[in-house]
Amino acid sequence: MDKLLSGRRILVVEDEILVLMMIEDMLGDLGCESVTSAATIEKAIALIEAQVFDAAMLDMNLDGDDSNAVADALAERGVPFIYSTGNSGRDMREGFSNRAVLRKPFSFDELSSKLERLLSP
Template identity: 45%
Template sequence: MIPELIGRRILLVEDELLISCLLEDMLEDLGCMLIGPASGVDQALRLVAGEAIDAVILDVSLDQQLSYPVADALVARGIPFLFSTGYDRDRLRDGYRSFAMLQKPFHPSELAKVLAGLFAGTRLLPSAA
């Protein structure tokens, strides 16, 4: 476990059940406290507005919706987040290409590194290859 991650409240925004379960296990193994998961934009926005959240793992595509309204809300609130996506970085919306991103599938150690970077103030980390 990485000490900076223990007890951190992480909102998981992911619509694929299997991926969500895998990420939940990864977060638990890192010592994080899971918020959610949220499987859609509206549910995620409600959790962002109503929960104490340290960081967010945000899937770009949620049940045929893009998650940019959630990203906008997170930026407005100053909540760090990373995009979790199967897309390349150049497919992210302009203005969000410099944000932390992990390309699916990724290893738990990559998730730990990016989350720790978020808490250290690093929002841009190389995507997983």
Template identity: 40%
Template sequence: MVVEDEAMIGMMLEDYLDMLGYRLHALATSVEEGCAIVAQGGFDAALMDCNLRGEKAWPIADLLAERGIPFLFATGGSADDLPTRFADRPTLAKPFTIGAVERALERIWAAG
């Protein structure tokens, strides 16, 4: 699952995941949509932006954590901006490359 409100970044991530051999289950562009997708399930991990249309994505992250689904944050800000409950989660700094996405996904699989 990818959670990203910027269409171009969402499409780029979809392409990256495809090139890395992953299948994108769903792309959420808002907190409400992300929470609904998490409730439906059917995916193994999530890569999520921290800010979605002016809202923080923490409710989605809370649901993912409750369900034991590994996830990482993609952010244009600092990892220091994350709530303390997510301080141990991997982050991916924007702008990123396919190699950075690959390494970040390897980190969540290793931690999971």
């Protein structure tokens, strides 16, 4: 269990159920207190407005739509986030090109490392 991730509340925005289940398992193994998920832009924004998260993982493409509105909502609330994507190209959006990106499929160690860097003081 990772001390830096222990007790953290993480939002995972992912529309592929098998990928989401894998991420939830990994985050649980890392000691995250709660993992909340959303598969749509609308649900993600509603959750961001209603809850407090320590960090988020954001799929760049949700059912054919880009997730820019979710990135904006996270940034407005100061929630650090990393992107995850199965796309090979570098399709980062203006203003968010400094965000860490996890390329699918990713390993437990890659996820742990990216989140640790994201949350280190």
